[in-house]
Structures are given as C-alpha cells and as structure tokens.
Amino acid sequence: MTAASWTRDKTSPERTSSDENRVASLERTVFRLSEAIGLDVEHQSISQPEVSVLRQVDKANIDQEAPLLVIRDAASGDNTGLDPRLGTANIVEKGFISGDEAKQLLAIFQTHYRRWIALRESDESTSNMNIRGSPLLLCACCLIAVRHWSSERARHIVDALFAEAKALLSQQLLQSPQPLAFFQAVLVFSLWSTTIGQTPLSIDAWLLTGFAIQHASASDVFREAPYSSSLDSEFGSTVGKLLLWNRLCLAHLHACIGMRRNSMVSKAEVERIRKRLPPGELSNFEIRMVAETNLYWTLYDNAVASSVNLPQAQAALQSWKHVWNFLFDQPRFQFLQMGYHFAQLLVFEQSLNNKSAAVRESLLSEMVRLCSAILQVAMETSDDRTKHLTDHIYHMITFAAVTLCRLLCKYETQLQARINISDSDTLVLDTSTWLRSLGSPFHVGHTMGDVIDAAHRKLRPSVHVELRRTSEPQQPTPDQAIFPDFIGMGMDTLDIDWDAMLPDWQSLASDDITQTVMPPG
Structure with missing residues (x-):
C-alpha cells in the first residue's frame, strides 16, 4: 500500500470545485479546532498565508447542522459551524503523518500491543484495515507506537497526535451507538493514559472508561450472543468480544482504585465475565487478565467502596489468591x-x-x-x-x-x-x-x-x-x-x-x- 491510498491527491486533475470546497471547509474547521485546543498552527498542513485566505472563504455553508448549534454559533458571531464530515478524515489524510510513517507505527502496534484490544493472531492486513477504518482508533494506535521513536520528528508528532486524539474523542463521545473500534480506542487511551500525554492523568481514564461502559448499553457490540469457541475471527467471536469487555472493566477498576472513585461495574458483571469465559481455551495472558479483574474488584470492594476492615480485607485477598x-x-x-x-x-x-x-x-x-x-x-x-x-x-x-x-x-x-x-x-x-x-x-x-x-x-x-x-x-x-x-x-x-x-x-x-x-x- 502506498501513501496515495492513505490521503487524497490534492493535485488530481479530476478534482471538482465541490471537492475543493469540502477540503477548504475541512481545513478551516481543523484550524479552528487547533486554536481551541491550543495546538500550534505549525502542526497542521496549513501555512499562515493559507490561513488568511481560508478565513475569507464563504461562511454561509450550513450543511446539515444541528439547530441548537446553529443558534449557538449565531449568538457567538460564528456562522461557519462545524463540518459534519470532520470525523471521516484520519491523521494521514489530515497530514499529521505520512502513509509510510503510519505503516511503520501500525507495525509496531501490531507486534507489541494488538492483544490488548483483542486483535488475535490473524491476517495483519485485515487488522490494519479495521484500524484504518476508524480515525480515532488509528490515532490511538499511532500515538502509543510513536513513543518508541527517539527522533525530533517523533517529538513533533507526539504533541500533534495528542491534541488530535482529544479532539476526536470529544466528537466520538457524542455519537451513539458506538462501533467496536470506539471501545478498542478507549481501551488504548485508558491503559496508557500517562504515556499519551507524558504526565499522570493526562487523560481521565475513569471518566473515559465510564463513558464507554455506559455506551455499551446502547451498542450491540457486547450484546449476549450464542456461545462460540472460535478465537480465530478478528472481531467476530463471542469470546474475543468478552475478552475486550473484560479488559475495559479492568481498566475502569484500575482507575477507580487509583482515583478513589465509584465503579460503574458491578460484582455481578465481574462474576459473569469469569463464568462465561472458558479457561481451557484461553492463553496465559488472557486468563491472567480475568484474574486481575477479580483481584481489583476484591481490592475495590474492600478498600474503596467501603471502610477497611483489616481482617476481612486480608481474608478476601487470601481467598482470591487461593x-x-x-x-x-x-x-x-x-x-x-x-x-x-x-x-x-x-x-x-x-x-x-x-x-x-x-x-x-x-x-x-x-x-x-x-x-x-x-x-x-x-x-x-x-x-x-x-x-x-x-x-x-x-x-x-x-x-x-x-x-x-x-x-x-x-x-x-x-x-x-x-x-x-x-x-x-x-x-x-x-x-x-x-x-x-x-x-x-x-x-x-x-x-x-x-x-x-x-x-x-x-x-x-x-x-x-x-x-x-x-x-x-x-x-x-x-x-x-x-x-x-x-x-x-x-x-x-x-x-x-x-x-x-x-x-x-x-x-x-x-x-x-x-x-x-x-x-x-
């Protein structure tokens, strides 16, 4: 796959005026977002002269905007609104990284991190296709993988991708129902919440996983399905999705304990996961994740959700270890x-x-x-x-x-x-x-x-x-x-x-x- 398959060719002779208008609208919106979240203009593919031109583009386009957002923008003096197609462009199409860089970063993610989001040992090209289909998941995967680079180029990319991740998250959280890729992206952001911004709590993992758990109730992704022992399917098996759900609950419990906040996961849910997963068919890594979820529920139940009774808490932990x-x-x-x-x-x-x-x-x-x-x-x-x-x-x-x-x-x-x-x-x-x-x-x-x-x-x-x-x-x-x-x-x-x-x-x-x-x- 070449870089051309990742991004539009802006010099193509077949490009229509409608295409140009859409690109201009997208770049204008990205620039406004970059200003709102404090991202330097140099992180974008828009130069200062282009910015002044973009600001003079016709602001009368109100393509399918929500009524209350139109009123809000009119009240603030901003008649441009947000382009509803913003979420369809990924970090390569927006110029944050090249197609070749994306392939390098995805190769790193596939090698070292794929199992955390229930990407099993199947065809790599299929995995990459699923990741690229979600701008949010692609950004999350590349943001983790780029930490393994040590060049000045990596330093520039890290800051830009972190800002883009926050912008994409703020948009995605307002959608419903959520696809599987959303829950996988949330898991990446939550499991590496310090890595992403290089400071503790750079992303509130408790809030993010809590949103995801609530979104799950409106999604078919984790809906009960007839049991299947097939673990070869990339996303399709019941076991694979239950493993992903277990890790989402585990990340949430990590945050509950680390921040002393209430859990949105119940004891019944933790027990349900354990009962439905077949231990004999899981890898050592997968069964350890189930054990950890039960450990952190035991800790939460005895040290966060209620006052500590030392003998009782010790007995509960000893029982878990047994x-x-x-x-x-x-x-x-x-x-x-x-x-x-x-x-x-x-x-x-x-x-x-x-x-x-x-x-x-x-x-x-x-x-x-x-x-x-x-x-x-x-x-x-x-x-x-x-x-x-x-x-x-x-x-x-x-x-x-x-x-x-x-x-x-x-x-x-x-x-x-x-x-x-x-x-x-x-x-x-x-x-x-x-x-x-x-x-x-x-x-x-x-x-x-x-x-x-x-x-x-x-x-x-x-x-x-x-x-x-x-x-x-x-x-x-x-x-x-x-x-x-x-x-x-x-x-x-x-x-x-x-x-x-x-x-x-x-x-x-x-x-x-x-x-x-x-x-x-």
Missing part, C-alpha cells in the same frame, strides 16, 4: 504477584491510623516489605517485553517507591530497628535509574523515574545527594525543565506537598485490631 494460585506457577506470574502486593499495601496503608503501637509498628514494617517486594520483582523480572507494559504497572512501581520514601521520611526512627534504612534508600534510587533506562525519552519509564527521583530528593535530601554523588555522579537530578508538568512548580525553591501528588488514600480505619499482621500467603 482461587488463582495455579497462575503463580505459570510464566509471567510476576504481574499478578505485583498486583497482589499492591493490594495488600493499600489495605495496610488505610489501616495504619488509630492502631495500638504494636500493630502500628507491624503494619509499618510490612508496608516497607511490600514496597520493596514490588520494586525488586519489577527489576529482577525485566525483559524485552517490559517497555511494552501498560501504564498501570509503572503506576504501581512508582506508588511503591514514593510510598517507601514517605515511610522512611516519617517513620525512620520506628523502622531503623527492623530494616536496613540505607538499603531501602538505595533501592528507591536504583528503581528510578532503571525506569529511566527503558525505551526512548518518550517512554513512561522516564516520566515515572523522574517522579521517584524528585520525591526522594524532596523527602530524603541529604541521603539523596550522598547516594547520587557516590553511586551515580553522572546521573543528573531532574529539574523543572524536564519534570512532569503536573507538578507545575520549581523543584528546588518551593515546598512540595508530596501527599497531594498521590491518590487520596486517607485512612478508613475500622475497629481497633489486637492482632498482628497476617503473614503473606
């Missing part, structure tokens, strides 16, 4: 292990306040152990696939590292009799260095590594300087120029509230506990 323990003997079980440690860590953290001194010290040392275990497992099991993981894994690692920093800062006196403080500080900085060694400068590991390094420098300043000086004199400490925008302040001169950077894991203390922490299962 059911899914067979997966801990299979390849790549480390992600379930990290998730299990993460769940325990949150439950213990929320049970920390208002406890007796003995229980409190036991909880503190157990939290340090869990934080350290997450960091060690992440680094010790790193392989070629690590840089292609979803953002949730990096969020867990970062949360564990920053939580360990906070524990060392606030409870050093209580902890020094139980743990080696120096080893814990070193582990935090080793994690930061390791994360920043993954992938290109656009990889989420660089963002999360900077977060950890800055947190340690703020909370353990003297230790940080000494360890960096003796172990990594060549490693620069992140400064305001490269630190994620979500902090929005100088790192050296202002007092940063690191608690505010993390989810609001406020204490939801239950009745006082007179027993020590249960040993890990």
Whole structure:
C-alpha cells in the first residue's frame, strides 16, 4: 500500500470545485479546532498565508447542522459551524503523518500491543484495515507506537497526535451507538493514559472508561450472543468480544482504585465475565487478565467502596489468591504477584491510623516489605517485553517507591530497628535509574523515574545527594525543565506537598485490631 491510498491527491486533475470546497471547509474547521485546543498552527498542513485566505472563504455553508448549534454559533458571531464530515478524515489524510510513517507505527502496534484490544493472531492486513477504518482508533494506535521513536520528528508528532486524539474523542463521545473500534480506542487511551500525554492523568481514564461502559448499553457490540469457541475471527467471536469487555472493566477498576472513585461495574458483571469465559481455551495472558479483574474488584470492594476492615480485607485477598494460585506457577506470574502486593499495601496503608503501637509498628514494617517486594520483582523480572507494559504497572512501581520514601521520611526512627534504612534508600534510587533506562525519552519509564527521583530528593535530601554523588555522579537530578508538568512548580525553591501528588488514600480505619499482621500467603 502506498501513501496515495492513505490521503487524497490534492493535485488530481479530476478534482471538482465541490471537492475543493469540502477540503477548504475541512481545513478551516481543523484550524479552528487547533486554536481551541491550543495546538500550534505549525502542526497542521496549513501555512499562515493559507490561513488568511481560508478565513475569507464563504461562511454561509450550513450543511446539515444541528439547530441548537446553529443558534449557538449565531449568538457567538460564528456562522461557519462545524463540518459534519470532520470525523471521516484520519491523521494521514489530515497530514499529521505520512502513509509510510503510519505503516511503520501500525507495525509496531501490531507486534507489541494488538492483544490488548483483542486483535488475535490473524491476517495483519485485515487488522490494519479495521484500524484504518476508524480515525480515532488509528490515532490511538499511532500515538502509543510513536513513543518508541527517539527522533525530533517523533517529538513533533507526539504533541500533534495528542491534541488530535482529544479532539476526536470529544466528537466520538457524542455519537451513539458506538462501533467496536470506539471501545478498542478507549481501551488504548485508558491503559496508557500517562504515556499519551507524558504526565499522570493526562487523560481521565475513569471518566473515559465510564463513558464507554455506559455506551455499551446502547451498542450491540457486547450484546449476549450464542456461545462460540472460535478465537480465530478478528472481531467476530463471542469470546474475543468478552475478552475486550473484560479488559475495559479492568481498566475502569484500575482507575477507580487509583482515583478513589465509584465503579460503574458491578460484582455481578465481574462474576459473569469469569463464568462465561472458558479457561481451557484461553492463553496465559488472557486468563491472567480475568484474574486481575477479580483481584481489583476484591481490592475495590474492600478498600474503596467501603471502610477497611483489616481482617476481612486480608481474608478476601487470601481467598482470591487461593482461587488463582495455579497462575503463580505459570510464566509471567510476576504481574499478578505485583498486583497482589499492591493490594495488600493499600489495605495496610488505610489501616495504619488509630492502631495500638504494636500493630502500628507491624503494619509499618510490612508496608516497607511490600514496597520493596514490588520494586525488586519489577527489576529482577525485566525483559524485552517490559517497555511494552501498560501504564498501570509503572503506576504501581512508582506508588511503591514514593510510598517507601514517605515511610522512611516519617517513620525512620520506628523502622531503623527492623530494616536496613540505607538499603531501602538505595533501592528507591536504583528503581528510578532503571525506569529511566527503558525505551526512548518518550517512554513512561522516564516520566515515572523522574517522579521517584524528585520525591526522594524532596523527602530524603541529604541521603539523596550522598547516594547520587557516590553511586551515580553522572546521573543528573531532574529539574523543572524536564519534570512532569503536573507538578507545575520549581523543584528546588518551593515546598512540595508530596501527599497531594498521590491518590487520596486517607485512612478508613475500622475497629481497633489486637492482632498482628497476617503473614503473606
């Protein structure tokens, strides 16, 4: 396939005046959108002289506009309106990337990410055709894949595609019913919500997946159908769609826990997924996703939806591990292990306040152990696939590292009799260095590594300087120029509230506990 098959040939002699008017209308609308979302004009294929000409184009075209939008535009003095055909042009036709670049990016996505959106091992050309048929899904796939480039061209494309993704999402969310490609695109945006904008919460995954879950009720995509065990069909099998639905629910539960928000998925739905999927016909990856959905529902049910009762929450997590323990003997079980440690860590953290001194010290040392275990497992099991993981894994690692920093800062006196403080500080900085060694400068590991390094420098300043000086004199400490925008302040001169950077894991203390922490299962 050539670039010509991706984009219109604007020099074609067969082009009619009607074609020219449509292109002019489209470019005018794209320019207005770029202004509205703060995208630089240079990111478009429109030059400044062309802009002045476009603004003089006839503004009387009101082709099939909605009545209230016509009134709104008239009231604001804008009589151009939005071209209803805007959503039909993809990022190649709009000139963001070339046809050859799109093929390169889709090849990266197909190799490393396709299984996340239920694209199984079938004909690649069919997969690409389905992706290209949706401007939103094509933008999502290319936006993730371009993070593996390290050129200046990639830096330009990243910013432009992120702005285009937000514009396409705002349009698509207003349509109903939604096609399958919409749910696949939502899953991509939600699973890599930090990667996309290179700052935490650059896309609100809870809101986006919540919209998708509501849209599903008006769509035939996930409607109950006669059971089929065929997994070879790209989109058609009942199992394939149920796998996609499971991952959408999983992404939603990740966001519910990470942001302490209510779930739009019920326990009955989580159980329905588990009952309808045939374990004997699923791959290790697919069954692990089902296990993770059940884990995060258990965590949500015991630590977000209700106040924490420590013995009850521990029993629920132990029960989950008993059911899914067979997966801990299979390849790549480390992600379930990290998730299990993460769940325990949150439950213990929320049970920390208002406890007796003995229980409190036991909880503190157990939290340090869990934080350290997450960091060690992440680094010790790193392989070629690590840089292609979803953002949730990096969020867990970062949360564990920053939580360990906070524990060392606030409870050093209580902890020094139980743990080696120096080893814990070193582990935090080793994690930061390791994360920043993954992938290109656009990889989420660089963002999360900077977060950890800055947190340690703020909370353990003297230790940080000494360890960096003796172990990594060549490693620069992140400064305001490269630190994620979500902090929005100088790192050296202002007092940063690191608690505010993390989810609001406020204490939801239950009745006082007179027993020590249960040993890990």
